[in-house]
Amino acid sequence: MDINLLPDGTACLIDANILIYYLSGVSTDCKRLLQRIAQREIQSYITTIVIAEVLHRRMIGEAVSKGLVTPIKVLSKLKASPNLIKGLTDCGSEVTSLLLLPIQIIEVKQDDISRSHALRQTHGLFVNDSINMACAERRGLRDIVTHDSDFESVQGLNTWRPTDI
Numbered sequence: 001m002d003i004n005l006l007p008d009g010t011a012c013l014i015d016a017n018i019l020i021y022y023l024s025g026v027s028t029d030c031k032r033l034l035q036r037i038a039q040r041e042i043q044s045y046i047t048t049i050v051i052a053e054v055l056h057r058r059m060i061g062e063a064v065s066k067g068l069v070t071p072i073k074v075l076s077k078l079k080a081s082p083n084l085i086k087g088l089t090d091c092g093s094e095v096t097s098l099l100l101l102p103i104q105i106i107e108v109k110q111d112d113i114s115r116s117h118a119l120r121q122t123h124g125l126f127v128n129d130s131i132n133m134a135c136a137e138r139r140g141l142r143d144i145v146t147h148d149s150d151f152e153s154v155q156g157l158n159t160w161r162p163t164d165i
Contacts, residue, residue: 001158001159001160001161002160002161002163003029003030003032003033003145003160003161003162003163004029004032004163005160006033006036006042006143006145006160008036008041008042009041009042009043010042010043010143011043011044011045011139011140011141011143012042012043012044012045012141012143012144012145012160013044013045013046013047013106013132013135013136013141013143013144013145014033014037014044014045014046014050014103014144014145014146015050015132015144015145015146015147015148015151016046016049016050016053016054016057017146017147017148018030018033018145018146018147018162019034019046019050019054019098020054020057020058021147021162021165022034023054023058023094023098024061026165027162027164027165028164029162029163029164029165030162033145033162034101037101037102037103038101038102040102043104044101044102044103044104044145045103045104045105045106045136045139045141046103046104046105046106047105047106047107047108047131047132047135048105048106048107048108049108049128049131049132049135050132051095051099051105053128054095054098055091055092055095058090058091058094058095059085059088059091060074060075060078061091062088062090062091063078063084063085063088066088068084068087068088069081069084106135106136106138106139108131108135109135109138111134111138112131112134112135112138113131113134115134115137115138116130116131116133116134117130119133119134119154123150123153123154124150124153125150125151125154126150129148129150129151133151133154133157142156142157142158143157143158143160144157144158144159144160145160145161146159146160146161147161147162147165149161
């Protein structure tokens with residue numbers, strides 16, 4: 001469903017890709033969603049896994065955009081040069097500013113890990129997606145904002161997607 005039609009007051013899980021598109025400035029839809037979250041029109045949740053994914057991907061993007069490494073084999077290049085990682089601070093600042101928004105953080109619990117196994121088996125989700133789903137289920141969330149079509153196979157889950165990417 002179109003992210004722009006997400007009803008006011010909806011409680012939803014926000015996937016990492018939405019935050020990355022927002023931070024990258026590539027999606028007006030994602031920017032508009034974050035504005036709605038800031039105005040408390042939407043009740044938003046993210047998991048600790050989402051935070052880690054956003055930090056990780058933005059760190060890699062920062063290293064490439066600053067010309068510290070080329071896009072090919074970024075991870076191995078950064079692993080070989082830990083001093084480069086020490087200088088990558090923009091990604092941390094970005095996530096810190098996101099966390100100032102009225103976004104509730106769901107911590108991953110042991111039961112979520114256990115539940116995620118069944119979700120992978122039932123829906124064919126990747127590990128992080130299945131853990132995020134388990135956290136959403138625990139909190140009673142039936143809406144997710146994502147660009148990932150994998151969640152569309154989950155019965156009873158409303159998937160809201162940006163239309164401009």
